[in-house]
Amino acid sequence: MSATAVRQGAQATVESVGVAAYTIPTEEPESDGTAEWESTTIVVVELSAGGATGLGYTYAPAAAGKLIEEKLAEVVEGSDAFAIGTTWAAMSAALRNAGRPGIGFCALSAVDLALWDVKARLLEVPLVDVLGPERDGAAIYGSGGFTSYSLARIGEQLADWVEQGIPRVKMKVSRAPERDAQRLAAARRAIGDETELYVDSNGALERKQALRWAERFAHEWGVTWYEEPVSSEDLEGLRLLRDSVPAGLEIAAGEYAYLPADFRNLIVNGCVDCLQADVTRCGGITGFLRAGALAAAFELELSAHCAPSASVAPCCAVPNFRHLEYFHDHVRLEPMLFDGVLEPEGDSLRPDRSRPGNGLELKRADAERFAA
Numbered sequence: 001m002s003a004t005a006v007r008q009g010a011q012a013t014v015e016s017v018g019v020a021a022y023t024i025p026t027e028e029p030e031s032d033g034t035a036e037w038e039s040t041t042i043v044v045v046e047l048s049a050g051g052a053t054g055l056g057y058t059y060a061p062a063a064a065g066k067l068i069e070e071k072l073a074e075v076v077e078g079s080d081a082f083a084i085g086t087t088w089a090a091m092s093a094a095l096r097n098a099g100r101p102g103i104g105f106c107a108l109s110a111v112d113l114a115l116w117d118v119k120a121r122l123l124e125v126p127l128v129d130v131l132g133p134e135r136d137g138a139a140i141y142g143s144g145g146f147t148s149y150s151l152a153r154i155g156e157q158l159a160d161w162v163e164q165g166i167p168r169v170k171m172k173v174s175r176a177p178e179r180d181a182q183r184l185a186a187a188r189r190a191i192g193d194e195t196e197l198y199v200d201s202n203g204a205l206e207r208k209q210a211l212r213w214a215e216r217f218a219h220e221w222g223v224t225w226y227e228e229p230v231s232s233e234d235l236e237g238l239r240l241l242r243d244s245v246p247a248g249l250e251i252a253a254g255e256y257a258y259l260p261a262d263f264r265n266l267i268v269n270g271c272v273d274c275l276q277a278d279v280t281r282c283g284g285i286t287g288f289l290r291a292g293a294l295a296a297a298f299e300l301e302l303s304a305h306c307a308p309s310a311s312v313a314p315c316c317a318v319p320n321f322r323h324l325e326y327f328h329d330h331v332r333l334e335p336m337l338f339d340g341v342l343e344p345e346g347d348s349l350r351p352d353r354s355r356p357g358n359g360l361e362l363k364r365a366d367a368e369r370f371a372a
């Protein structure tokens with residue numbers, strides 16, 4: 001089906017939904033404040049409509065792919081490829097008994113991303129132009145500094161991002177707090193005084209423990225961003241930290257917000273200075289845009305969590321956008337599986353307007369050796 005035919009009102013029906021999962025080992029064992037891992041699994045969705053193929057994905061267990069096959073494929077197949085809002089609501093309803101938060105919305109997110117991609121490809125335009133951009137690129141911050149890293153590796157990784165022109169970097173903390181002073185000092189030496197330093201506890205600490213560390217982060221190492229000091233489920237704790245930490249240190253959370261109500265709860269309870277959202281968890285582009293609108297309504301900025309190749313276009317479209325997490329594992333993995341992955345231009349990623357849709361193509365031969 002040509003773009004001309006589409007623009008003249010022809011309907012494109014989703015004909016098939018294909019799912020695959022791939023598990024890629026990390027370079028070395030990695031850990032943060034609350035988890036350890038040696039591989040990353042990505043679930044990839046390809047759906048066909050009107051002669052075009054849309055691609056979406058989520059970072060989730062392979063079981064998310066099974067959930068798509070069992071619960072979502074039958075909802076999507078036969079639907080209007082342009083009626084994404086209708087299909088999103090139908091998928092959400094289909095997950096009612098299976099459970100929407102968590103793996104359910106990871107599965108839905110991958111399909112939603114593929115739907116937006118196929119819509120743009122049918123129109124033969126870049127995805128960012130379908131979404132209606134407010135900016136031509138997404139500012140990024142380098143993210144890694146795992147608690148399993150040696151001091152030398154932390155310094156090397158963070159300094160490399162700074163040398164690339166990225167003026168803000170993040171490291172993991174709080175797995176072994178007694179080691180963090182040494183780790184933070186090494187990080188600050190490597191990046192200099194002008195680079196913004198962020199930290200992420202991944203919910204590892206109790207409230208008063210996190211508050212004590214917040215004071216040290218701000219005063220000793222000039223940290224300006226403190227992510228998930230306590231569990232994101234502890235709304236009162238996040239509010240306590242937001243109200244009590246030194247001026248200039250912001251509290252961030254939202255990467256584990258799945259449903260619109262999760263974002264609402266973080267906002268109305270005064271939990272964050274900057275709201276986070278993950279396009280591969282929060283309901284895809286549809287959910288990400290809604291989270292962005294909600295944040296803007298409360299005069300908060302939105303920061304995108306991980307999955308850079310899936311996130312750039314919606315980051316360009318949301319109001320009150322702050323930055324996108326340029327996460328080491330995903331930055332390494334995505335070029336292994338996809339053609340069309342973007343490279344930073346200074347401190348930003350910019351959509352490739354020479355390619356339709358999200359610009360990504362699955363490298364099947366390369367991907368097969370990682371099949372889960």
